[in-house]
Every structure is written in structure tokens, then in C-alpha cells.
Amino acid sequence: MSHIFINQFKICLKKKSLIFWTLIFPIALGTFFNLAFSNIDESEKFKTIDIAVVNNEKFNENESFKELIRALSTDEEIFNPQYVNLEEAKSLLDNNKIKGYILLEEKIKVFVKENGLSQTIIKSVVDNFYQVGSAVNHIILDKQNLKNLVMEDLNRNYFKDVSNEKVSSIVTYFYTLIGMACLYGGVFGIKAVIDSESNLSKKAARVNVSPVHKFKLLLVSLVVALIIQFTENLILLGYLINILKIDFGNQTLPLIILAGAGSFAGISMGVLIGLSNKKSEDTKVGILMSVTMALSFLAGMMIKNMRELVDKNIPILGQINPVSMITKALYSLYYYDDLNIYFQNLFSLIIFTFVMITISYIILRRKKYDSI
Amino acid sequence: MNNIIEVKKLNKKYKNLQAVKDLSFTVKEKEILGLLGPNGSGKTTTINCILSLLNFDSGEIKILGEKMTPEAYDIKRQIGVVFQDVAVFDELTVYENINYFCGLYIKDKEERRKYVEEAIDLVRLNEFKDFPPKKLSGGLLRRLNIACGIAHKPKIIFLDEPTVAVDPQSRNNILEGIKKLNQDGATIIYTTHYMEEVEILCDRIIILDKGEIIASGTAKELKELTNIEEKVTVEVDDLSIDIINELNKFKNIDEVIYDGHILYITFKKGKDNLLNLIEFMKDNKIKYNKFFSELPTLNDVFLELTGKELRD
Numbered sequence: 001m002s003h004i005f006i007n008q009f010k011i012c013l014k015k016k017s018l019i020f021w022t023l024i025f026p027i028a029l030g031t032f033f034n035l036a037f038s039n040i041d042e043s044e045k046f047k048t049i050d051i052a053v054v055n056n057e058k059f060n061e062n063e064s065f066k067e068l069i070r071a072l073s074t075d076e077e078i079f080n081p082q083y084v085n086l087e088e089a090k091s092l093l094d095n096n097k098i099k100g101y102i103l104l105e106e107k108i109k110v111f112v113k114e115n116g117l118s119q120t121i122i123k124s125v126v127d128n129f130y131q132v133g134s135a136v137n138h139i140i141l142d143k144q145n146l147k148n149l150v151m152e153d154l155n156r157n158y159f160k161d162v163s164n165e166k167v168s169s170i171v172t173y174f175y176t177l178i179g180m181a182c183l184y185g186g187v188f189g190i191k192a193v194i195d196s197e198s199n200l201s202k203k204a205a206r207v208n209v210s211p212v213h214k215f216k217l218l219l220v221s222l223v224v225a226l227i228i229q230f231t232e233n234l235i236l237l238g239y240l241i242n243i244l245k246i247d248f249g250n251q252t253l254p255l256i257i258l259a260g261a262g263s264f265a266g267i268s269m270g271v272l273i274g275l276s277n278k279k280s281e282d283t284k285v286g287i288l289m290s291v292t293m294a295l296s297f298l299a300g301m302m303i304k305n306m307r308e309l310v311d312k313n314i315p316i317l318g319q320i321n322p323v324s325m326i327t328k329a330l331y332s333l334y335y336y337d338d339l340n341i342y343f344q345n346l347f348s349l350i351i352f353t354f355v356m357i358t359i360s361y362i363i364l365r366r367k368k369y370d371s372i
Numbered sequence: 373m374n375n376i377i378e379v380k381k382l383n384k385k386y387k388n389l390q391a392v393k394d395l396s397f398t399v400k401e402k403e404i405l406g407l408l409g410p411n412g413s414g415k416t417t418t419i420n421c422i423l424s425l426l427n428f429d430s431g432e433i434k435i436l437g438e439k440m441t442p443e444a445y446d447i448k449r450q451i452g453v454v455f456q457d458v459a460v461f462d463e464l465t466v467y468e469n470i471n472y473f474c475g476l477y478i479k480d481k482e483e484r485r486k487y488v489e490e491a492i493d494l495v496r497l498n499e500f501k502d503f504p505p506k507k508l509s510g511g512l513l514r515r516l517n518i519a520c521g522i523a524h525k526p527k528i529i530f531l532d533e534p535t536v537a538v539d540p541q542s543r544n545n546i547l548e549g550i551k552k553l554n555q556d557g558a559t560i561i562y563t564t565h566y567m568e569e570v571e572i573l574c575d576r577i578i579i580l581d582k583g584e585i586i587a588s589g590t591a592k593e594l595k596e597l598t599n600i601e602e603k604v605t606v607e608v609d610d611l612s613i614d615i616i617n618e619l620n621k622f623k624n625i626d627e628v629i630y631d632g633h634i635l636y637i638t639f640k641k642g643k644d645n646l647l648n649l650i651e652f653m654k655d656n657k658i659k660y661n662k663f664f665s666e667l668p669t670l671n672d673v674f675l676e677l678t679g680k681e682l683r684d
Contacts, residue, residue, distance in 0.1 A: 003475040007464065014463035198425050202459030206520070209423050209453045210476035211445040368427045368442060371386055 001220055004212070008224040018187050021285070023232040026181035027239055030174060034244045037170040048073075048080045049118040052089040052101035059104040068129060068150060069102075078121065102126065128153050174246045175330040176301035179323030181236050182262030183292040188225030189270025190284045192218055193360075199278065199369040218364070222267060229263040249334040254342055258333075261349050262326050268356035269322070275363045292323070299323035325349045374401045376528055376559045377422065382431030384417055384583075391417045392428070392583040399528075399561055404554050406574030407563040408670065410680075414583035415563040416456060419530050422561075423453060435528065449477060452526030452558075456533045458517045460505050467492070467501040470519045477524035491523035494549045511542025518546060522553060529553060531562045535569065547573060567670035579674060586677050591670065598676045599640050600626065600668040604649060606635040607662040615656060623648065 012018055053059060053069060060066070073079040082092065089101035093113055100112035100122045108126050112119040128150045196218040198205035207217055237259060240246040248255055273288050298321055300307035307327065311318040318324050325345040332341035377399035384392040392414045399405045407415045420426040422433050424442045433440045435447045460469045470488045478484040492501055495515035505513060518534055531550065535543045550573060554560055564570060570577050571591045578588040587594055601624065611630055619628045619635075624642030628635070639645040646665055653660065675681055 003472075003479075007468070007472045007475070010468070011461050011463045202455045202457045203461065205420075205425055205455060206453065206459050206473060207476065208425060208442070209448060209451060210473075211448045212476045213445075368424060370427050 001216065004217060004220045005224060008221050009228075012188065012191070012224055012228055015191070017285075018191065019232075021184045021187050021289070022181065022229060023235065026177060026184065026236050029180075030177050030236070030240055030244060033170070033173050033177065034246075037173055048077050049121060050080045050082075050098045051122060052082045052084050052092050052098045054086050054089050054101060054103045055083040056086070056104060062104060065104065065108065065129060068125070072125065072150070078125075124153065125150055171247060171334060172300050172304055172307070172327065172331065174240055174244075175327040175334075176296050176299045176307075176323055178233070178236065178240075178259075178330060179262065179299055179326035180292055180296040180301065181233060182229075182259075182326055183266040183269060183288070183295065183322060185225070185229035185232075185263050185266030186270025186273060186288045186292070187285055188229055189222070189267040189272075190274040190281065190288060192221035192225055192267075193271050193274030194281055194284075195221060197275065197364075199371065200274070215364070222271070225267050226260075226263055229267060230260050233259040233263055247334060248330060251333050251339075254333055254339060254346075255330075258326065258329050258342075258346060258349075261346055261353070262322075265322050265326075265349050265353045265356070268353045268360065271360045272356045275360055295321050295323040299327045319348065320352065322349060322352050325352065375399065376401050376436060377561070378432075378434040379418070379422065380432040382418065382421060382428060382433065384414075384421055384426065384428040390583055392421065395431070395583070395585060397578055397585065397588065399559060402554065402557060402559055403575045404550070404560040404562060404573055406570035406577040407561065407580060408565065408567060408570050408577055408674075409563075409580035410565055410674075412582075413565075413580040415580055416532055417583070418580075419453075419532050419561065419563060423451070423530065450527040452522045452524065452529045454518050454521035454529070454531045454534050456536060458505075458513050460513070460516055460520060462505055465502050465504055466497055466508070466516055466519075469505065469516060470523050473520040474523040477526075487523050487525060490525075491519040494522075494552060495519045496545055496549075509539075509542075510537055511539045514538050515542060515546060515549075518549065522558075525556075525558075527558060529558050529560045531560060533564055534562075535564065535566065543569075567674075571670065577670070579670070579677070581674075581678050587673065594670060594673050595668050598668045598673045600672050600676070601639045601641045601645055602665050602667055603672075604635075604637045604639070604646065604663070604665045606637070606653075606660050607633065608635050608658060608660040609633060611635065611658070615658065618652070618656075622652070 069079060069081055073081050082088075082098070084092065084101075086103065089098075089103070089111075092098045093101055093111060096113070099116070099118040100110055102122070103109045103111065108129065110119075110123050110126050112122065194200045194204065196204050196207060196214050198208040198214075204214075208214055234256070237248065237255065241248055269291075270288055273291070274284055277284065277287075279287075297303075298306060298310050298317060301323075307318065307324055310321075310324070325348045329342045329345035329349070332339070332345070336342075375398040379398070380396050382392050382395040383390070395414070395418060397405075407418065409415050417426065421428045421431075422435070422440065424433075424440050424444070435444070436450060438444060438447055440447060461472065464472060467488065470491055471484065474484050474487055474491070478487055492498055495518055497512065497515055497519065500508060500512060505516060508516060514534060514536075518531070521531075522529055534550075535546055538546065547569065550560060550562070562570065562574060574591070576588065576590055577594060579586050579594065587597055589597075609632075616628060616630055619625065619637065624640045624645050626638040626640045628637050630636075637649065650663075671681055
């Protein structure tokens with residue numbers, strides 16, 4: 001068996017198309033995603049708002065407001081204030097150096113040039129100060145509490161969809177990419193089947209007339225496939241984590257187990273596709289690619305919210321989609337502290353693999369064929 | 373000699389097509405049996421049934437006295453197969469390919485190395501053993517295909533049209549190699565639609581058509597089945613209609629064809645055909661350039677038995 005094992009290893013590693021689809025293509029696609037989506041993530045991040053505060057007598061007298069601006073700029077990094085005179089503040093606003101400026105007179109006034117989230121936040125801070133901050137001078141309200149009350153309002157109204165969310169919006173694309181790469185491992189499964197079923201190739205016929213049991217040969221080929229695919233998945237994960245700096249959480253062992261289970265699922269799907277028809281190897285690979293792409297699309301590879309849409313409208317499709325299972329498991333490792341969702345999806349993936357193998361085994365039990 | 377292979381009443385249908393019909397024959401130890409027939413005559417199907425690769429509808433197949441089944445690993449150990457289509461790995465070199473397939477039979481590394489080298493020698497691929505198959509010509513690929521099938525020195529070798537689309541030099545090498553294998557003790561079942569090859573190579577020939585045996589025997593025995601004695605070709609110009617008519621009245625004449633330059637005459641069984649023809653030409657002062665005669669071929673046998681040519 002070691003003879004077959006070594007040679008199958010050599011054959012798989014030398015077959016450029018296999019390595020392309022299972023390693024090079026996912027790495028290239030990951031790099032492309034990184035280039036294409038990193039700006040999206042950046043644009044969705046909250047940026048500190050440049051403001052000016054007119055440094056006049058009224059401002060210097062209002063300790064509470066001074067402290068609030070300081071706290072919002074140093075503790076929370078919401079504002080980047082410049083303390084200037086009125087003329088300078090006007091000039092900064094005219095030249096678009098700031099989003100707005102605050103002038104303390106009898107009342108506190110906010111001056112802006114245009115409307116937007118930043119301007120609304122400046123106004124909101126001032127409004128909040130009026131509502132709760134004025135009390136500071138009359139009742140004993142801790143200055144820290146004032147900031148907390150203002151922040152609470154800001155978080156509730158403005159930041160809940162962005163900075164309060166732990167998840168980077170682009171990681172889903174990379175998680176589906178891992179799912180896709182796992183299923184692309186199916187090309188190894190297709191190859192293993194073609195090389196062992198005599199109605200699919202003459203090489204297999206040659207093996208089937210030899211004293212080697214075809215199941216042994218297939219098993220060796222699949223072990224080789226699993227080792228290569230698993231290694232490639234680890235390389236891909238290493239590339240995404242270390243080079244592209246994609247966050248996969250910090251639970252290494254579950255991540256490795258998922259990479260292994262995903263590899264197995266992909267290869268088993270390839271075996272079934274290989275056995276399902278008598279078309280050429282290229283056609284079988286084409287079918288695998290198309291099915292994987294469709295499953296990856298439904299798992300959110302091209303549209304971020306697709307997986308949620310599928311789960312909401314056609315939940316069964318989400319439950320039987322191996323790319324979704326892998327994506328959800330990776331997401332859970334990243335987002336949740338406990339492993340419940342991870343194990344649910346890992347278990348689903350194992351059931352999927354079991355179903356693929358069972359159907360394949362039923363087909364593979366044939367020892368002779370009606371035609372070859 | 374013992375019967376190495378016994379096929380009895382073999383029947384195989386593909387949907388509505390009867391591919392093999394009531395086929396019975398035996399192959400004796402150390403003989404070369406040729407299965408001759410046109411494309412679609414059932415040669416490959418017969419081989420695949422014998423090798424237990426194909427289901428068949430009825431019949432019995434025994435190899436080395438045992439019933440052949442997909443699990444008959446002891447029998448399979450004694451068999452080598454060279455399929456019609458080249459079946460090698462593009463990712464392995466010539467040496468690695470032969471070593472891989474030989475390794476399915478021979479476990480010992482040293483013994484295998486010796487066998488692989490001998491197979492390379494036999495098919496004369498020594499210069500190309502580090503080449504990947506993609507860099508080999510069609511003829512060299514066929515030789516590699518053969519080496520992969522026979523490197524483990526099997527007792528029984530099935531060769532399914534191994535010389536299809538092969539250049540003359542490679543064909544000669546292949547045929548010489550097959551003779552050598554037979555001399556070394558292998559029993560060979562050789563399918564082809566090239567009648568010249570079976571004449572050169574085979575001890576016994578089975579002619580198949582539409583899945584049935586239409587004749588069998590040695591090349592000489594088969595040729596005796598035809599009513600043709602000989603075929604004569606004469607290069608001659610300006611023969612008159614009268615002369616052609618006279619030739620048609622000749623004793624034992626089967627057919628006379630004249631295209632204005634070459635005269636083709638086919639004689640039925642009988643004596644002194646050539647002598648009579650030469651005398652006739654001399655008497656009629658017919659001048660000719662070339663004159664040659666050939667004995668009937670297996671194609672003539674096939675033509676007479678089926679009404680069509682082997683390569684139709």
C-alpha cells in the first residue's frame with residue numbers, strides 16, 4: 001500500500017490543475033477580496049470628528065462643558081477638538097478642516113456647513129449637555145457620569161450599527177472563501193474515483209484487473225487527498241491570518257478541526273459527483289465548481305447578507321449548505337465565546353459528509369459494469 | 373497442452389445490441405490466439421467479460437481452471453492486460469508509470485526494479501525512461517502502455533489492439549516484443565483488425581463478426597475455407613475487349629477487372645492457373661511490365677464469409 005500511497009501523492013502534487021483549484025485560486029481570491037473589501041471596512045469604521053471650540057470667556061467658565069469635550073476627545077476619541085478664536089473657527093469650517101464648531105455664548109451654539117452623521121453627533125452632544133449637563137451645576141452630578149450619560153445616548157442613537165459591533169463586516173467573505181476552498185477539495189475526490197472505477201477510465205480498468213482491491217486503492221487515494229487538502233486549507237488559513245490579517249478569533253484547535261472536517265466534506269462531495277455521471281473529468285470538475293460557487297453565493301460570498309436572507313426565507317437550504325455550515329462555524333469562533341454554534345455546524349458538516357459517503361458507497365459496491 | 377482459458381456460451385447484450393452471441397472457445401497454454409474482426413465485432417467486449425470487468429447475460433468463463441470473478445485475485449495475479457486506449461499517468465515518468473503498475477503485482481522493491489528494467493528493454497524505451505508521457509510520440513506511448521501491462525511477467529497476456537495508429541517501426545518493435553513474451557512462456561490473447569498481424573503472430577485465429585465466431589483455425593486452415601486459389605495482378609496497356617472476353621472464359625476464373633493499365637484476375641481453386649495465363653499472353657503476344665501473384669488473405673476469407681471487408 002505504501003507504493004500506491006507514495007505514487008498517488010506524487011501524482012496529486014504534480015497535477016497542476018488540482019493544486020490550482022485547491023490552493024492557488026483560493027489564495028488569489030482571498031487577496032482580491034482583501035484589496036476589494038478593505039476599503040468597505042474602513043468606510044464603515046467610525047472616524048474621530050474634527051471640531052473647533054471657540055476658546056472664549058464663556059467656554060472657560062463652563063467647567064462641565066470643558067470637561068465633557070475633553071472626555072469625549074481623550075477617553076472616547078469621538079472629537080478631535082481645536083481650541084481657537086471665532087475667526088479661526090470660521091476659517092477652519094470654510095476650508096472644510098472641521099465638521100463644525102461650537103460657540104458658547106448665552107447659549108451653546110453649533111455651526112456646521114452641511115448635514116451628516118458627524119454634524120448630527122456634534123449637535124446631539126450639545127443637546128445632551130443641555131438636557132443633563134445643566135444639572136451638573138445644580139445637583140451633585142459627577143462629571144464622569146455626565147460623560148457616561150452623553151455616551152449612552154450616542155451609543156443608542158448613532159453607534160449601535162458601527163462601532164458597537166464587534167464584527168468586521170468583511171470577515172464573512174473570507175469565511176465563505178474557506179468554505180469554498182474546502183469544497184474545491186472535491187477535485188481530489190473526483191480524481192480518486194476516476195482512477196478507481198473502471199467504467200470511468202482505462203487506468204482504473206488496469207487497476208481493477210490487478211490483484212489490488214479497488215476499495216483499498218480508493219481509500220489510499222482519499223487519504224492522500226485528505227492530507228493534501230487539509231494541508232492546503234491550513235496554508236490558506238495561515239495566509240489569511242498572518243498575511244492578510246483576517247481575524248478568525250483565537251481558538252486554534254477548533255479552527256484546525258473545522259479545516260479537517262471541511263476538507264473531508266469537500267472530498268466526499270467530489271467522490272459523489274465523480275460517481276454520478278460518466279462524463280469527462282473536466283465536466284465533472286465543472287459541475288463541482290458550479291455547485292460550489294452556487295453554495296458559496298448562498299452562504300454570502302458575493303452578497304454579505306445573503307446567508308441571513310437564505311436562513312430567513314429558505315432555512316432548509318442554509319442547513320444543508322456545507323459552505324454555510326463552515327461559514328457559520330467560523331463566524332461563531334470569531335464572535336461568540338462559547339462553542340455551541342460551532343459544534344452545531346461541525347456536527348451538520350459531519351452528517352453531510354456521512355450522507356455523501358453512504359450514497360457513494362452504495363454506487364461503489366458494483367464490482368462489474370454493464371458497459372465500460 | 374492445457375486449456376488456460378475456457379469460454380462457454382458467452383452472451384452479452386448492450387440494450388438492444390447483441391454484442392457477443394453464444395461465444396465458446398478455449399485458449400491453450402503458451403499459444404498466441406488472435407481475435408480478428410472489424411470494429412464492433414465484439415472483440416473488446418469479449419476480453420472485458422473474460423477479465424470480469426463487464427457483466428454478461430449468460431455463459432461461463434474459467435481461467436486456469438477456476439471461475440473468473442472480480443475477487444479472483446490469485447488469477448488476476450497471473451494476468452496482464454494492455455488496453456486499446458493508452459492508460460498511463462501524465463504526472464509520472466515512463467519509469468515511474470511502469471513501476472507503479474508493476475507495483476500492484478510485485479511488492480519487493482528490488483525484484484520490481486529488475487522487472488521494470490526488463491520491460492523497458494523489451495519495448496525499447498531505454499532512452500525515454502525519464503520522459504513524461506506527454507513528450508512521447510504515439511508509437512512510444514503505445515510501447516509504454518504495453519510495458520505497463522506486462523512488466524510483472526504475467527502468465528496470460530491480453531493485448532487489445534495494441535498497434536492501432538502506430539508507425540511501422542513501433543509496430544515491428546511491438547510485434548517482436550510480443551513474440552518474445554510468448555517465447556518466454558506467456559499465453560497471449562491478441563485482438564486486432566489487422567489481418568497481417570495475426571498472420572505473422574498468431575498460432576490460432578478466431579474470426580468474429582457481430583459477436584459471433586464465423587471461423588477459427590490456423591491462418592492456413594482459414595485460407596482453405598475460401599474458394600480462391602490466387603489473385604494475379606498484371607501491368608499491361610491496351611488490352612482489347614476481345615482479350616478481356618477471352619480471359620473471362622478461362623478455366624477456374626472468378627473475376628477479371630481491367631482499368632486500362634492494370635489487369636486484376638482472381639482464380640478459383642484449381643491447377644495450372646498461372647501457367648495457363650502466361651501461355652495465353654504469350655500466344656496473344658501481349659506485352660506486360662509487371663506480373664505478380666498472391667495467395668488469398670484473411671480479408672478474402674472474411675469477405676467470402678460475410679460479404680464485407682475486415683476494415684469496413
